[in-house]
Amino acid sequence: MRPSSRMMIAAAVAVVGLLAPAAGHASFPPECLPAAGDRVKCVFTQWGESQFVVPHDVDSITAKVVGAPGEGVFFNRVGLGARAIGDFAVSPGQKLYVEVNVGGGAAGGQQSGQPMAGPGGGESDVRLCSTVGPCTVTGLSTLTSRLLVAGGGGGEAADGAGGGNAGIPSPATNGGDGTSRFIGQNAKGGTGASGLGPGHGGAGCPGLPTGPPGAGGAAGGGAGGAGGGSNATVGGGGGGGGWFGGGGGGGCATRLDPSGGGGGGGTSHAASAVSGATFSKDPGPQPYVTLTYAIIKTFSYTGKIQTFTVPNGVTNLQLTARGAGGGSGIGSSGVAAGTGGPGAQITGTVAVTPGTVLHLGVGQGGGTGGATGCGSQGGSGGHGLSGYGGGSGGAASLCIAGGGGGGGAASFVRIGSNAEALVTAAGGGGGGGGGGIVGYSGGSGGSAGKAGGGGDGSGAGHGSGGKQGESSSALGGSGTGAGSGTSAGGGGGGGAGARGGTGGTAGGAGAGGGGGGGAGSNHVSGSLTDPVVSASPSGAGADGLIVIAYTQGLPGRSVARPSATTESTSAVGSHCATLHGLVKPDGAPTSFYFQYGHTKRYGRRTNTSQSKRARSVALRICGLAANTTYHYRLVAYNIDGTSHGLDRAIRTRRVRPPRFTG
Incomplete structure (x- = not known):
């Protein structure tokens, strides 16, 4: 679930602050809906950064932030993301920045263009300063301005070494060492981050040639380390993002080497301004942030009659x-x-x-x-x-x-x-x-x-x-x-x-x-x-x-789970095929990927992408065996739930023997 750098810094649709009682019409932004009692809940699932402007008559917000789990390729032995909940004081008109699934470390290794390890899950947080432009809060940077952080889990390595869980709040779990069925020494998993510093990258396979090590988490906090070697055949899992990021797992140089190491998990954190913070593991798979608040107008003794005008939409x-x-x-x-x-x-x-x-x-x-x-x-x-x-x-x-x-x-x-x-x-x-x-x-x-x-x-x-x-x-x-x-x-x-x-x-x-x-x-x-x-x-x-x-405004429609339709393949060869499908997000940011394998238990999957609009999906996969049947299906999920497309099957082509002419 690692968004591209462009996605990570792109601003999502801004949340428009609700108007003051006498100011006229206001409606709920797309992210916000009435909740229980007099509460309003704003749900953010779009990867990257969104801006939230504190409405009038709101002085306190309850935030729930959920980090992304790591991703897997073979057995889905991924590290879990963390969940953090806490309250903090705000002022009307104040700008907050919501980050969802950012800073997960990249996976290392590929074979025939296919990933051989999973990236680390990104952290989710609420902060005072944007990732774009200078921080105007005295003495803080965008990273140190984070109020509440939920770490991401480590990614799975090639051949199944598991990623480490995010810290709740710290320390995070180390990524698993390689566990190969081949003779030789495996790569090491990346270490989980602590509350004081990032995790270290795992050592690569010690064979000849030596496998590339995983990268450590970012020194300044935030991003997880990449898995060992982007050009490695057997890669390490990426480290999870967090207050400090986990280290990436080590990789191996050739396919005949033992397995790579899993990525370490990132840590979670609550600033001193956050009260009542609680942390736990989140079963996933959806990373998200919710901001919940009440619009409250308080009248104290003044010795005079006071008035309140009912706003539009109330x-x-x-x-x-x-x-x-x-x-x-x-x-x-x-x-x-x-x-x-x-x-x-x-x-x-x-x-x-x-x-x-x-x-x-x-x-x-x-x-x-x-x-x-x-x-x-x-x-x-x-x-x-x-x-x-x-x-x-x-x-x-x-x-x-x-x-x-x-x-x-x-x-x-x-x-x-x-x-x-x-x-x-x-x-x-x-x-x-x-x-x-x-x-x-x-x-x-x-x-x-x-x-x-x-x-x-x-x-x-x-x-x-x-x-x-x-x-x-x-x-x-x-x-x-x-x-x-x-x-x-x-x-x-x-x-x-x-x-x-x-x-x-x-x-x-x-x-x-x-x-x-x-x-x-x-x-x-x-x-x-x-x-x-x-x-x-x-x-x-x-x-x-x-x-x-x-609560003020016109209730928006509720979010429904997306639909996922598995479609036929194209360009089927001996070792590659293009999978097709259709995702309908129903208006909410929706994540999706393909599962594929020799049976309906699948066992392999592509990396995750995200869309907010209905779209056709076409993804080329390689590294398949010739003349072999593969099952596949499209999986899509959002904040409301997960949908699975129907199973379909293909058979790869035979390898044509070489023809000799005399």
């Missing part, structure tokens, strides 16, 4: 709305205060029409209660929009108790400025202030994602918790102030919601802790499908959040 939005957390109360030494309750988190999907304007209000977290001491006040209620503010916490009495925390504000999404809310995620209740005696703690604020009543304070004369969503308006109720006790904690403020929670009461006689405020109540419109309500993971005092995720 018919569904995945919404996540978080209410703000209630602030915690304050306690004195040895006295615990109540913790503010979390806001609600509501997720779901809503059908929309392009051009629709959504109005978004993101709530502010409740303030923490005032410190213990004279004049300690309650925390301020979270600032809300359109009346969705949290209630303030109550002040403590005297100088040794704590004030209650303020209630969290609600977050909401509306279609239009004055319409009923599509979703309202309530704010959490504020925590009650601690009392004036050790052990007299404040009650916790109510959680908007659960039964959201505030907790009672503890100790004699403790305050009572507020109730969820029992306020007469969306505004959270305020916690009550100083109680009748000489050192009682203040009550927590109620959280805002469709109906606000009531505030907790202050501690009374006996210096008890204040009650926590109740959370607001949530609202989910019937337009939101599959809603899920839970407690926000953000916790006490955290601001709310609204996240909108979507």
Whole structure:
């Protein structure tokens, strides 16, 4: 699967970045399709380099890169390519370069024009700099800018010495030494690369004349070494490409020598910018790269109404709305205060029409209660929009108790400025202030994602918790102030919601802790499908959040496996024939080759080529025995699967005896 140097540097069709929400029409590029949930998956199988432009509102990408296995000629004892998966941060408009099946080492040796060994598999990677032109990233080259690399496997040698597997991530496996049925010493396999350097070429057959050695992997990383001697009759397998390439196997000088050595595998690699990287062997045969991402627009608290315009091509939005957390109360030494309750988190999907304007209000977290001491006040209620503010916490009495925390504000999404809310995620209740005696703690604020009543304070004369969503308006109720006790904690403020929670009461006689405020109540419109309500993971005092995720564009058609048709031969001679076939890739880059041999088990194959369009295939093979039947068929595969053409047979011509004239 070694592409030509021209193919390796030719740019494939560029992936056009998706437009910003307000910018107008955008459709999926050929490589990209909607995936599960709100994800988009871009699949690259074209050998060589493709460019990818990070779309707007995308800040993280999951990459999966698969290196190519080595190729075989006789027994398909090839080294496997590697598979690497990892995540990395990106910026909208950033250019990434995708490389598929590059840098595999060439096979050595041929007989009558036919290859006698297999090339090494190319590596696949995602990098920051193109292989064409200077690298504009400071301090990097195109090779050192690689983020995630999956190595290629080593190629098979003549007479069947196997190639080495790619490293996962390192070191890679050595290519197999020659295993000949003839008398004599075999060539050596190329060594697999390590994470620190390339593999070494294997020694050639030590006969007379001495066989050519395999080449080492490229010193700068990337390419695998070529198998021993392009003019050798019995060649070595090519080394696999990788972060560092494997060494090529040694070759032999004559057909009577023992067998060549297999190519070593290339190594895999993940840069420090890649998180969660995993590596494994890939069974092949298809090398490819996928980039998966979500288009996510995040809205944080700003104190103002924000808007989102549904882009063209978008018919569904995945919404996540978080209410703000209630602030915690304050306690004195040895006295615990109540913790503010979390806001609600509501997720779901809503059908929309392009051009629709959504109005978004993101709530502010409740303030923490005032410190213990004279004049300690309650925390301020979270600032809300359109009346969705949290209630303030109550002040403590005297100088040794704590004030209650303020209630969290609600977050909401509306279609239009004055319409009923599509979703309202309530704010959490504020925590009650601690009392004036050790052990007299404040009650916790109510959680908007659960039964959201505030907790009672503890100790004699403790305050009572507020109730969820029992306020007469969306505004959270305020916690009550100083109680009748000489050192009682203040009550927590109620959280805002469709109906606000009531505030907790202050501690009374006996210096008890204040009650926590109740959370607001949530609202989910019937337009939101599959809603899920839970407690926000953000916790006490955290601001709310609204996240909108979507896929944009018109879904492209799915990829189908190619068709392969085996056709009749032409120009059949005593030792050569031209095989014909027809490949229909169905629009996806498709790899293909012929299998041939004395039986339907074949045993030999041609090197692999690739096409993106339907094409007739004609390939001349030589080195055949005269007056012998051979079976053959065309094999084609793409990212969706493999197709085998029907078996056909030919019989080579007899060798005509020489004619003498007297």
